[in-house]
Amino acid sequence: MNTHSIPEKDLVTIILYISLFFIIVAVSLIIFFYFSRKKIIQKELEKKDLILQYQKEQLHAVIITQEEERKRIAQDLHDDISSKLNIVSLNTHLLSSPNLTEEETAEITGNIINLTAKALENSRKIAHNLLSPVFEKFGLNAGVEELCEEFESSKSVKTYYKNEIDFDDNIDRHLHIFRILQELMNNSLRHGKATEIWIAFRKNNGINTCYYEDNGIGFDSKNLENQKGLGMKNIDSRISFLNGTIKFDSEINKGIAVIFTF
Known part of the structure; x- marks a missing residue:
């Protein structure tokens, strides 16, 4: 009875080819992971550069x-x-x-x-x-109430303010919110020619949110140039300090709607 077996020389060749295959696969994986890691690090550096900028x-x-x-x-x-x-x-x-x-x-x-x-x-x-004594003594809610009264005293605008949030006593963070509203109201009166302003604080899915609207002349919110003014940059920087977000929605002759979180 004849038995066929692989010659020893051929067996060594097969082992060498298999070993070479695994070496090529290993090197390919190392190169792939190296460049992938390099790309990830590069993207992280680019992200950090953007944040710094x-x-x-x-x-x-x-x-x-x-x-x-x-x-x-x-x-x-x-x-x-x-x-x-x-x-x-x-x-x-x-x-x-x-x-x-x-x-x-x-x-x-x-x-x-x-x-x-x-x-x-x-x-x-x-x-x-510079700083409202009412805000400093009694907090954000009282400060905004007084702010609305001051704007109404000019007899050129009517304000509607509603608060559904129980604010803590973090005056530093609240000062940013107060200044944002000051800026928005000044813009509504000076540039928007608004006669009515609505402000509301309420929680939205557990997040503190401010809703602001006016009935002024508005602007084209799709045009980014309209959001590059000094006042807008100041608002953006304050929102960043609050770790919040802000969204402007406006059309010509349809007033402005602003939603920001804090």
């Missing part, structure tokens, strides 16, 4: 906003306070003039009292614009 842009926007605010305060102090105090100073010197009649003395004294009262009132307004 975004943070730089935000910081730049905040710095510019602060500078603009400082200029505005300096202008207010110069126009409202300094000019009035200069006139008070002049009137005070007039009181030391000889031969003043009783009527002239009374008139000059009246001018000093009136101008001092106006300077005091304007200084309070400037301080209030």
Whole structure:
């Protein structure tokens, strides 16, 4: 009975080919994982670069906003306070003039009292614009209520405010929300020519959310150029500090709707 067996030489050749095949597969896998890992690392670095760039842009926007605010305060102090105090100073010197009649003395004294009262009132307004005492003492809800009352006092806009959130006492985070609403309301009045503004705080799927609307002239929200203004960048930077999101929806002559989370 004949038995057929693989020659030893052929067996060695087969083993070599199999070994070579596995070596090629192993090298291919190593190369594949190496380049895949390299690509992942590259994407992570690109993502970090984008985050750093975004943070730089935000910081730049905040710095510019602060500078603009400082200029505005300096202008207010110069126009409202300094000019009035200069006139008070002049009137005070007039009181030391000889031969003043009783009527002239009374008139000059009246001018000093009136101008001092106006300077005091304007200084309070400037301080209030920097930070509302109501907000500082009683928190975000009371601060927004007062903000709405202030806008309504101009008789040019009607506000509707509703709050369904029990806020904690994190004044630093709430200040960002307060400033966002200030910016939105100023834009509604100054640029949007709105006559009605709606603000509501409520939880949406457990997330703190603010709903803001006006009936102003609106803008084309699909045009990104409309969302690159200094005010918008300032809002974006504050939203980032709050780890929130923001969405603008607007059309020409159809007002604006804003939803932001915090």
